[in-house]
Amino acid sequence: MICTVTFNPSLDYIVRVDDMRLGVINRTTYEQVLPGGKGINVSIVLGNLGHASRALGFLAGFTGAEIARRVSEAGVSADFIEVAEGMSRINAKIKSNEETELNGQGPLITEENIEELYAKLDVLGEGDTLVISGSVPNTLPGDMYERIMARLDGRGVRIVVDAERDLLTRVLPYKPxxxxxxxxxxxxxxxxxxxxxxxxxxxxxxxxxxxxxxxxxxxxxxxxxxxxxxxxxxxxxxxxxxxxxxxxxxxxxxxxxxxxxxxxxxxxxxxxxxxxxxxxxxxxxxxxxxxxxxxxxxxxx
The missing domain is CATH 3.40.1190.20 (Ribokinase)
Incomplete structure (x- = not known):
């Protein structure tokens, strides 16, 4: 089994604007809405290449429901945890003379939500693969990657890490x-x-x-x-x-x-x-x- 974890999924609203200007109304010339998040992208491409995976992570609100719908529509098994407070983020990606991004915050993830994620990861064992990637929202502990790797250490799970700086360097002792x-x-x-x-x-x-x-x-x-x-x-x-x-x-x-x-x-x-x-x-x-x-x-x- 392959599982991917996306801690802070998004709906990506991608637009093109001719000559974007601040302080005035800008009209789009192109629009696209996609489910966003590094783990989700990995799951979708794996599916396109003929390999099933299960997408895990935290979702909330109407945006969360739409992310889950679009992930399932892409042929990926969606196994997200519903979070009660807040909403999954919308990330606006504006393509004009320059590229500008406006990224949302994401929902409030509780200790109970984290335990739910652990329960889903605890079924993994010898020969399984886990992909953890992307940033950790500020409502999660900063050592979330290490916690997961320590928990699964010694079980024979192949763990893939795609993250920046400290998130990456701190997990190297766990031999990803x-x-x-x-x-x-x-x-x-x-x-x-x-x-x-x-x-x-x-x-x-x-x-x-x-x-x-x-x-x-x-x-x-x-x-x-x-x-x-x-x-x-x-x-x-x-x-x-x-x-x-x-x-x-x-x-x-x-x-x-x-x-x-x-x-x-x-x-x-x-x-x-x-x-x-x-x-x-x-x-x-x-x-x-x-x-x-x-x-x-x-x-x-």
Whole structure:
């Protein structure tokens, strides 16, 4: 079983506005509403690639009901926890001369809600995979990632972590199966600027030495790097294409890596599928589909 956790899901309201200005009425030229959240994106792409998963997290209010409906509509098994107070957030993503985002706060998550999440995670064991990704809302303990990993430690669950800075570094002693920083996040952790794949490799190795089993570093137009659990290093430039929407590209990479590894057992194939999945999402206004991923993998040979 694969489970994903999204602590603070959203409804993403994506709009385009010609020449956005403050203090006046702006009219949209394009609108799209999507369920948002890194774990949800991973689940949707896994489903598109032919692998079932269960999406966990916290939802509240009418927006929460709509997120659950859209996740189920995407073919994902939704197993969210209903929160009594507040509402799931709406994140407005305004694309104009510049990109602007307005992100909501999210609902009030109680200790009882957290216990409900633990109960859902306690069924996981040997051979199962758990993906925890994204920010932790201020109504949750800041060490939520560590609490989950400590709770599941020793059970044989493969845990994937996609988070920034302290959220990521503090879980490395628990030996997560996969971490996926991008080159900027990796550089921030080690206090350096990493622009090329060759510059990334030694720091990806350092992160593996600190505890991560597999370190997948996404680098947008530069491609990516994988330092795998068996010590191999893989590098690849990015696929050629026009970026339409980069939201969810990193999450798609995580899904592609897991799908590739489950299907072939090969780290190299998993790496190639990760990059192709990230690119396929970036090159379209929807998340990657299997035909798009396979087409990019074929063209990169």
């Amino acid at each position: 199966f996969l971490v996926k920083p991008n080159n900027i996040e990796l550089g921030d952790i080690y206090g350096v600027t990493l622009k090329t794949r060759d510059e990334v490799v030694p720091y990806a190795k350092r992160m593996r030495e600190a505890g991560a089993q597999n370190v997948l570093v996404s680098m947008a137009g530069e491609g990516g790097v994988l330092v795998s659990a068996d010590g191999q290093v893989f590098q690849s430039p990015a696929a050629k294409g026009t970026v339409v929407n980069s939201v969810g590209a990193g999450d798609s990479s995580v899904a592609g890596f897991l799908a590739g590894l489950m299907e072939t057992g090969s780290y190299e194939t998993a790496f190639r599928m990760a990059l192709a999945s990230g690119s396929a999402s970036a090159f379209s206004d929807h998340l990657a589909t299997r035909p798009e991923v396979e087409a990019l993998m074929a063209s990169s040979h």
